Amino acid sequence: AQTVTQSQPEMSVQEAETVTLSCTYDTSESDYYLFWYKQPPSRQMILVIRQEAYKQQNATENRFSVNFQKAAKSFSLKISDSQLGDAAMYFCAYRSARVGEKLTFGTGTRLTIIP
Amino acid sequence: DADVTQTPRNRITKTGKRIMLECSQTKGHDRMYWYRQDPGLGLRLIYYSFDVKDINKGEISDGYSVSRQAQAKFSLSLESAIPNQTALYFCATSDFGTGGVYNEQFFGPGTRLTVL
Numbered sequence: 001a002q003t004v005t006q007s008q009p010e011m012s013v014q015e016a017e018t019v020t021l022s023c024t025y026d027t028s029e030s031d032y033y034l035f036w037y038k039q040p041p042s043r044q045m046i047l048v049i050r051q052e053a054y055k056q057q058n059a060t061e062n063r064f065s066v067n068f069q070k071a072a073k074s075f076s077l078k079i080s081d082s083q084l085g086d087a088a089m090y091f092c093a094y095r096s097a098r099v100g101e102k103l104t105f106g107t108g109t110r111l112t113i114i115p
Numbered sequence: 116d117a118d119v120t121q122t123p124r125n126r127i128t129k130t131g132k133r134i135m136l137e138c139s140q141t142k143g144h145d146r147m148y149w150y151r152q153d154p155g156l157g158l159r160l161i162y163y164s165f166d167v168k169d170i171n172k173g174e175i176s177d178g179y180s181v182s183r184q185a186q187a188k189f190s191l192s193l194e195s196a197i198p199n200q201t202a203l204y205f206c207a208t209s210d211f212g213t214g215g216v217y218n219e220q221f222f223g224p225g226t227r228l229t230v231l
Contacts, residue, residue, distance in 0.1 A: 007156075045158075045205060045222035093159055102148075102173070103220060105157035 002027045004094050006106035013082045014114050020067075021109045022076045023092030031097035034068065034075045039089040039108075048090070051075065053097075079111075088111045118142070119223040121206050127229045128196050136226050138206030145210065147189040148220065149173075151183060152203040161204075164189055185225045197231040203227050 003026045013019035025034070036048040051059045051068050058066050063083075067076045079086055092106040119140045128134050131145065146165050150158040160173030162181040170181060178200060182190045193200055206223040 004157075043198045043203065043227075045207075045225075047219055050219070102160055102163065103158070105159070107155055108158045 001103045003104040004092050004104050006092055006109050008109045010078050012112040017026050017082055018080045022059050023075045025073050029096055033095045035093040036077045037091045067105045080114050084113050119208055119221055121223040121226050125227045129231050130146045132196050134196055138189045140187050142208055144208040148207040149191045150205040187224045198230045201230045
């Protein structure tokens with residue numbers, strides 16, 4: 001079974017600085033997808049960024065980028081120029097490319113932005 | 116806007132009561148899911164359905180049942196609620212894709228359930 005580990009329960013960063021959230025996963029599969037979801041205090045789950053395992057290029061969405069290391073099974077999220085609105089819980093998630101597309105989530109990292 | 120809605124948004128109930136959480140979507144998606152979120156545990160899959168006639172258990176289905184009344188509706192029931200079912204419950208939907216499309220899951224706003 002796949003597992004997703006987020007080893008940082010809480011992180012904080014000064015506004016306008018850069019922060020990196022860590023995620024590792026365990027799988028025996030070669031084809032899969034990885035996601036970062038944001039959950040602000042409104043509790044809505046919002047997709048931030050996604051990565052296909054067969055793509056070597058790291059995904060980027062505006063101030064959000066990932067460092068995908070397939071061999072190391074690592075998928076970290078970098079947030080540049082942190083803003084107060086980035087304060088939230090961040091969840092890393094894995095999904096096999098096989099039919100069945102169940103998401104496996106990590107336990108989350110709570111990010112605090114310091115003004 | 117096409118959306119995923121959940122009712123109720125908050126619910127307090129007592130041990131032993133039967134309760135139903137409802138999910139509706141206007142996205143036209145075939146696939147629907149129920150997750151449970153607990154502090155420190157992330158989201159865990161309870162049940163999922165790929166179409167009206169297809170229901171599958173997730174990793175924590177004990178104590179829960181579901182009904183897919185229509186393509187757009189997927190309900191989660193707790194037949195006899197117990198305090199450790201106190202949690203935040205999310206419904207999600209996704210579309211069937213081909214050719215490597217990663218079928219993003221869209222989440223509803225969540226239902227906070229408290230069992231006393």
